[in-house]
Amino acid sequence: MTELNRRHLLAAAAIGAGAGALPFRSARAQAANTIRIGVMNDQSGPYRDIGGPNGVTMAQIAAQEFGNRGFNVEVIGADHQNKPDVGANLARQWYDQGVDVILDVPTSSVGLAVNQVAREKNKVYINVGAATADLTGPQCSPVTAHWVYDTYMLAKSTGGAMVRAGGKRWFFITADYAFGHALERDTTNFVRAAGGSVAGSVRYPFPATTDFSSFLLQAQASRAEVIGLCNAGQDTINSIKQAAEFGLTRRGVKIAALLMFIADVHALGLEQGQGLVMTESFYWDLNDRTRAFSRRVQPRLNQRAMPNMVTAGNYSATLHYLKAVADMGAAAAKGPGVEVMNRMKAMPVEDEAFGRGTLRQDGRMMIPSYLFEVKKPSESTGPWDYLKLLQTTPADEAWRPLSEGGCPLVRS
Amino acid sequence: MASETTVGAMPAGVHESHGVWGFTKAQLTALVLLVAFLAIGPFFLYPVFLMKLLCFALFACAFNLLIGYVGLLSFGHAAYFGMGGYIAGHAAKVWGLTPELAIVAGAIVAGFQGWVFGWIAIRRQGIYFAMITLALAQMIYFLCVQAPFTGGEDGIQAIPRGSLFGSISLSNDMAMYWFVAAVFLFGFLMIHRIIHSPYGQVLKAIRENEPRATSLGYRTDDYKLVAFILSATLAGVAGATKSLVFGIATLTDVHWSMSGEVVLMTLVGGLGTVFGPVVGAAVIVTMQNYLAEMGAWVTVIQGGIFVTVVLAFRRGIVGEIANVFRVKL
Numbered sequence: 001m002t003e004l005n006r007r008h009l010l011a012a013a014a015i016g017a018g019a020g021a022l023p024f025r026s027a028r029a030q031a032a033n034t035i036r037i038g039v040m041n042d043q044s045g046p047y048r049d050i051g052g053p054n055g056v057t058m059a060q061i062a063a064q065e066f067g068n069r070g071f072n073v074e075v076i077g078a079d080h081q082n083k084p085d086v087g088a089n090l091a092r093q094w095y096d097q098g099v100d101v102i103l104d105v106p107t108s109s110v111g112l113a114v115n116q117v118a119r120e121k122n123k124v125y126i127n128v129g130a131a132t133a134d135l136t137g138p139q140c141s142p143v144t145a146h147w148v149y150d151t152y153m154l155a156k157s158t159g160g161a162m163v164r165a166g167g168k169r170w171f172f173i174t175a176d177y178a179f180g181h182a183l184e185r186d187t188t189n190f191v192r193a194a195g196g197s198v199a200g201s202v203r204y205p206f207p208a209t210t211d212f213s214s215f216l217l218q219a220q221a222s223r224a225e226v227i228g229l230c231n232a233g234q235d236t237i238n239s240i241k242q243a244a245e246f247g248l249t250r251r252g253v254k255i256a257a258l259l260m261f262i263a264d265v266h267a268l269g270l271e272q273g274q275g276l277v278m279t280e281s282f283y284w285d286l287n288d289r290t291r292a293f294s295r296r297v298q299p300r301l302n303q304r305a306m307p308n309m310v311t312a313g314n315y316s317a318t319l320h321y322l323k324a325v326a327d328m329g330a331a332a333a334k335g336p337g338v339e340v341m342n343r344m345k346a347m348p349v350e351d352e353a354f355g356r357g358t359l360r361q362d363g364r365m366m367i368p369s370y371l372f373e374v375k376k377p378s379e380s381t382g383p384w385d386y387l388k389l390l391q392t393t394p395a396d397e398a399w400r401p402l403s404e405g406g407c408p409l410v411r412s
Numbered sequence: 413m414a415s416e417t418t419v420g421a422m423p424a425g426v427h428e429s430h431g432v433w434g435f436t437k438a439q440l441t442a443l444v445l446l447v448a449f450l451a452i453g454p455f456f457l458y459p460v461f462l463m464k465l466l467c468f469a470l471f472a473c474a475f476n477l478l479i480g481y482v483g484l485l486s487f488g489h490a491a492y493f494g495m496g497g498y499i500a501g502h503a504a505k506v507w508g509l510t511p512e513l514a515i516v517a518g519a520i521v522a523g524f525q526g527w528v529f530g531w532i533a534i535r536r537q538g539i540y541f542a543m544i545t546l547a548l549a550q551m552i553y554f555l556c557v558q559a560p561f562t563g564g565e566d567g568i569q570a571i572p573r574g575s576l577f578g579s580i581s582l583s584n585d586m587a588m589y590w591f592v593a594a595v596f597l598f599g600f601l602m603i604h605r606i607i608h609s610p611y612g613q614v615l616k617a618i619r620e621n622e623p624r625a626t627s628l629g630y631r632t633d634d635y636k637l638v639a640f641i642l643s644a645t646l647a648g649v650a651g652a653t654k655s656l657v658f659g660i661a662t663l664t665d666v667h668w669s670m671s672g673e674v675v676l677m678t679l680v681g682g683l684g685t686v687f688g689p690v691v692g693a694a695v696i697v698t699m700q701n702y703l704a705e706m707g708a709w710v711t712v713i714q715g716g717i718f719v720t721v722v723l724a725f726r727r728g729i730v731g732e733i734a735n736v737f738r739v740k741l
Binding site for chain 2: 083084085086088089092093096097108109112113116117120177178179206
């Protein structure tokens with residue numbers, strides 16, 4: 001390297017540093033009547049397709065459709081990289097710098113971390129993307145709502161229904177960490193309660209397992225009728241693909257993906273996904289309202305994806321939050337989060353995506369859950385026509401009863 | 413290895429002249445600037461961001477003590493940083509210790525860990541040393557994934573900041589900031605003192621030529637082990653402080669990529685300079701913070717900066733500045 005080159009580099013670095021310093025100076029104008037919504041999710045990792053940029057877009061669509069009712073709405077998005085410390089740090093910064101509500105936050109560990117910050121700052125937090133039922137259980141908070149699904153609801157719907165449909169003998173393949181253990185425990189309870197049995201289970205090291213063949217062979221050797229996958233994202237897709245390669249599904253073994261989204265089915269394809277059973281609280285092709293809603297928003301989403309449970313949940317949650325803000329006034333809504341959340345709980349939830357719902361005392365949103373089976377390629381009429389409805393669990397039966405969650409808010 | 417580590421340590425022709433407390437004039441100027449920045453920084457910048465920066469700066473300084481002054485490249489420093497955080501978090505949350513005692517607990521455990529790991533690792537040099545430290549750190553990572561007290565992938569959440577000495581509440585960000593700044597300065601000055609003590613001179617002798625130090629009668633293994641323990645302890649202090657600031661201790665801090673990040677900070681700032689790691693940590697943390705919207709590109713930019721520094725400015729930012737002005741920083 002000659003001196004000259006180094007000077008060039010130095011000059012380039014100086015310009016870069018100058019550009020980097022700009023965000024420091026752009027002091028954010030904080031109008032008193034601007035409501036700021038922060039959508040925090042995975043924008044670059046394994047859960048990107050579940051929420052990601054489309055999750056932010058759906059919140060924006062909701063804000064636009066809501067219109068201006070005396071206050072402006074600004075939606076911002078950020079990537080939490082699935083790291084609890086990044087999420088907690090970002091949440092702290094957002095709340096300190098005038099964000100009024102944090103939305104989405106998939107990945108249970110990050111969801112719980114943001115929950116702590118929201119409680120400390122007394123600001124509204126609506127979790128849409130995370131699975132853990134602890135958010136409305138032991139860790140429930142007066143400023144938190146949990147919108148579309150949780151581990152209890154998944155286990156109850158998928159576990160119970162599959163046993164009733166004849167899948168008595170289960171084998172679990174479980175990601176060896178807290179989320180996987182919780183899902184396995186909950187599902188085991190429902191399988192046993194419905195008269196089924198568990199032939200065995202295997203825990204695989206998480207993360208960094210990509211080869212599931214030995215676990216699938218163990219499952220096959222146990223002569224289980226159902227293989228329960230207590231994992232998520234890419235792990236689920238890999239296990240299903242490999243189960244298809246081993247011919248397990250063709251031989252009549254049912255796979256219960258306990259946490260799966262339509263985006264995963266899209267990635268997997270019907271050829272390998274067919275016959276899978278999964279639970280969701282939203283499907284675009286459920287009824288006239290969901291169809292109209294989904295066709296309306298689809299053109300605005302990345303890769304023209306149909307909205308899924310989580311992105312539709314972001315829409316629904318944003319809309320309900322804004323209704324509460326309009327009801328109490330933007331100035332009051334910028335105050336303590338507890339009062340905004342109490343107002344949200346007092347108002348009925350009503351939108352095209354989920355129909356009618358109520359927000360329970362512990363923050364649980366009460367909507368029906370649906371059990372789906374992935375269609376055969378021959379049954380599908382086109383892109384995104386992937387699921388057929390097997391069973392509906394009404395809102396009052398789908399979720400963990402209020403008294404069993406151990407939420408401290410309920411006793412008071 | 414030996415020729416690698418001498419880069420940036422001491423520009424030729426510079427004589428060591430010790431002024432106040434072993435600081436040279438240039439170092440004293442830099443220290444005054446640093447303290448001034450610490451004093452006025454929180455009034456212009458977001459205090460939580462500054463606290464994060466200080467925790468990483470202390471971590472990088474602790475790491476630099478080993479690589480910059482003993483020539484040992486530890487690739488497992490995340491183990492001490494992360495474990496310090498977990499222990500402090502557990503102590504503050506479950507045992508209800510005050511923040512300063514929680515940090516001490518984290519530091520003691522990290523130091524003990526450094527003693528055991530150092531005792532194993534210092535038997536080898538160069539790449540073997542790095543690999544042994546990495547392997548041991550991976551064991552700690554696995555332990556943290558599985559041990560019940562760490563909370564697995566949830567981490568330890570809702571760690572209270574508590575009250576300093578049981579009386580001064582740290583829940584206010586500014587109060588916490590002054591506490592973190594004090595911890596950082598304490599650690600920073602301690603490292604400076606270690607480097608400029610007779611013991612530090614022996615460390616530098618070992619770095620330059622270990623067989624010669626041995627032939628002069630020094631038990632080099634003992635010296636290296638003590639340096640390793642000191643470095644691990646201070647990394648533990650940094651990790652413990654970080655977990656109190658954010659109220660959370662997670663797997664991110666024990667992951668091997670954290671060990672890599674601290675190498676990056678130290679190299680960018682300037683290996684074997686007292687102020688280099690502080691500047692390096694500031695550059696990397698600022699980038700991560702303000703470029704976060706660019707997502708995965710942050711890592712690419714970091715990689716680019718790393719390559720540029722290694723190819724063109726091998727002494728690091730502070731090392732190059734010191735070289736231009738022919739001073740020791």
